[in-house]
């Protein structure tokens with residue numbers, strides 16, 4: 001059985017959602033970031049990067065949302081959440097890499113500036129840029145990468161599960177998702193799915 005390590009309201013929401021969406025046989029184990037449990041020995045043995053999510057499988061641990069999403073999709077082929085073609089899978093990987101390496105990192109500058117800067121002033125400057133940077137990311141997705149109704153078109157894929165984080169990031173940064181009508185419609189479509197509702201409730205969202 002798969003075991004997901006997650007923190008409520010964290011980016012683990014994306015992997016959690018796909019596990020639920022494909023009907024995976026899994027358990028979810030909460031790690032409290034607030035109490036620092038992700039930095040303690042037991043969890044460091046699971047993920048030395050001291051981040052969530054992490055997914056325990058029969059073969060070992062997988063970290064990083066894009067890798068977990070791909071693994072869950074590939075091991076549940078009947079769910080149809082992995083694009084059928086090599087090109088489609090590459091498009092999904094490119095989109096998920098953008099969320100992971102650009103948009104999530106842009107959001108992290110709001111509360112995690114200490115990773116990059118030592119002075120209060122520098123951290124304040126980075127945090128002040130977060131709404132503008134997230135708006136740029138959202139606009140890029142809106143204009144170029146949301147085919148509709150799902151990210152890659154008619155098929156719900158790993159990208160759509162990852163997209164559950166975008167409304168969260170925008171809201172926490174004080175950016176109104178309604179500035180981006182396609183993103184708002186995508187959020188509504190995601191929220192109407194039973195799997196999304198189950199996972200949001202599990203995260204107290």
Ligand SMILES: N[C@@H](CCC(=O)N[C@@H](CS)C(=O)NCC(=O)O)C(=O)O
Pocket residue numbers: 010011012033038050051052053063064065066100112
């Ligand atoms: N690239 C990683 C990022 C994971 C990540 O940064 N997780 C955050 C929660 S959203 C975390 O564990 N933060 C703990 C910390 O910064 O101490 C992924 O996509 O899985």
